[in-house]
Structure formats: structure tokens, C-alpha cells
Amino acid sequence: MQVEGTKAAFEAMIKERGIYKRLGVDTSTVANWKAYLREGKSISLDKMEEMLFRSGAQIVTNKVWRICDKYELNPWNNNLSSLKPSDVRIGNYVRSIYNGGTTAIVSAEIIINLEHPESTTYQPILLSEEWLWDFKFEKKEGGVANSWHIGHNPITKDWLMEVVQIVDDNRFFYRNSHFKLKYVHQLQNLYFALTGEELTIGALQNGNN
Numbered sequence: 001m002q003v004e005g006t007k008a009a010f011e012a013m014i015k016e017r018g019i020y021k022r023l024g025v026d027t028s029t030v031a032n033w034k035a036y037l038r039e040g041k042s043i044s045l046d047k048m049e050e051m052l053f054r055s056g057a058q059i060v061t062n063k064v065w066r067i068c069d070k071y072e073l074n075p076w077n078n079n080l081s082s083l084k085p086s087d088v089r090i091g092n093y094v095r096s097i098y099n100g101g102t103t104a105i106v107s108a109e110i111i112i113n114l115e116h117p118e119s120t121t122y123q124p125i126l127l128s129e130e131w132l133w134d135f136k137f138e139k140k141e142g143g144v145a146n147s148w149h150i151g152h153n154p155i156t157k158d159w160l161m162e163v164v165q166i167v168d169d170n171r172f173f174y175r176n177s178h179f180k181l182k183y184v185h186q187l188q189n190l191y192f193a194l195t196g197e198e199l200t201i202g203a204l205q206n207g208n209n
Contacts (some may be wrong), residue, residue, distance in 0.1 A: 013052060013055050082120070087114075088185050089106065093125055126183060127172050127181055131184050151195070162174075162175035163181060174190060
């Protein structure tokens with residue numbers, strides 16, 4: 001999405017659900033920025049530009065900003081582990097670093113690309129609340145940990161799959177083991193192993209990311 005003008009880009013950016021995590025600020029800070037803008041109060045240009053860059057937005061030309069949405073990532077993120085062909089399956093979601101950080105669906109061609117040790121074209125996607133919402137998980141909040149569940153198990157009469165989110169450090173685990181879920185493709189692969197079905201998002205499958 002391209003937006004003309006720093007203020008307009010900043011307003012568009014802070015409307016994104018969960019943006020506070022990407023910016024590294026409190027929810028109250030984002031709420032205050034929204035209130036300032038509604039009331040006509042000013043936020044410094046330097047602060048708006050700092051937050052836009054932190055979110056992964058890029059200046060296209062003459063203060064026309066390209067805003068990264070929830071399926072995108074700053075393509076210069078070097079803090080993620082590298083992907084190996086054995087990590088992913090066809091249909092998994094990964095980042096295409098040289099295509100603006102957009103979400104890519106793993107194909108046979110991508111797996112071949114990952115066979116090259118020096119390849120940095122694709123990165124894993126960090127699992128987040130936004131992704132769980134988009135996968136249609138339901139959330140049950142708790143004090144120390146939140147529970148995310150999806151589907152119904154007709155035999156055990158409970159959830160088909162349940163993921164635990166540790167509130168303090170935002171880690172995700174599969175409920176029935178200590179298996180840590182750090183990346184989106186790990187969640188997709190575990191879901192497939194448990195159900196024999198793919199975990200997908202319609203908008204991405206239809207090419208509307």
C-alpha cells in the first residue's frame with residue numbers, strides 16, 4: 001500500500017492491529033498517538049518517520065511511503081534463522097526478501113532455491129497473534145498464559161488443536177508437549193501432522209496479500 005505524505009502514512013500505519021509489537025512500544029503509546037491525531041495535536045515529523053521506518057515502511061519517492069501490512073516484513077531483518085529445504089513443505093508461508101518482504105507460498109521452485117547454502121532469498125515468518133487470528137484460531141485469555149484453539153475433536157470432545165502463548169515473553173507452545181512454535185510454517189506443519197489438512201489463509205491463497 002502506498003500513501004502520500006508522512007502524516008497520512010503514519011496514520012495508516014498505526015491503524016494496523018498489533019502494530020505496537022512491531023514498533024516496540026506499549027499499546028497506550030499507540031492509543032495516545034491516535035488521540036493526538038483525532039484532537040488535531042501535532043506529533044513531530046522525526047518521531048513519525050522513526051516509527052514508519054521501524055515498522056518496515058519505505059519511502060518510494062518524495063515522501064510517498066510504502067506501508068508494510070501484516071503479511072510483510074522489513075526485508076533487511078537479519079535476526080531470523082535461515083531456512084533449510086527440510087524445514088518447509090509445499091504450501092507453507094515464508095517471506096520473499098527480494099520481493100518487498102511479501103508473503104510467499106512455498107513451491108517446488110522455492111525448495112530448490114533453499115538447497116543452496118548461501119541462499120537468503122526466503123526467511124521464516126515469526127508467529128504472532130495476528131497470524132493466529134487470521135488462521136481462525138480463537139483466544140482465551142489467562143493470567144500467565146493465553147490459550148489459542150481451533151476446530152473440534154469429536155472423540156475427545158475438546159479442541160482439535162490448542163496453542164499456549166506465554167504472556168510475559170510472547171512464546172508459543174503446542175499444548176500437549178513442550179514443542180515451541182516460533183514460526184508460521186512450524187504451526188502449519190504441526191496442524192497438518194495432527195489433522196491431515198492444510199492450515200491456510202484465504203486472502204493469501206487467492207493472491208491478495
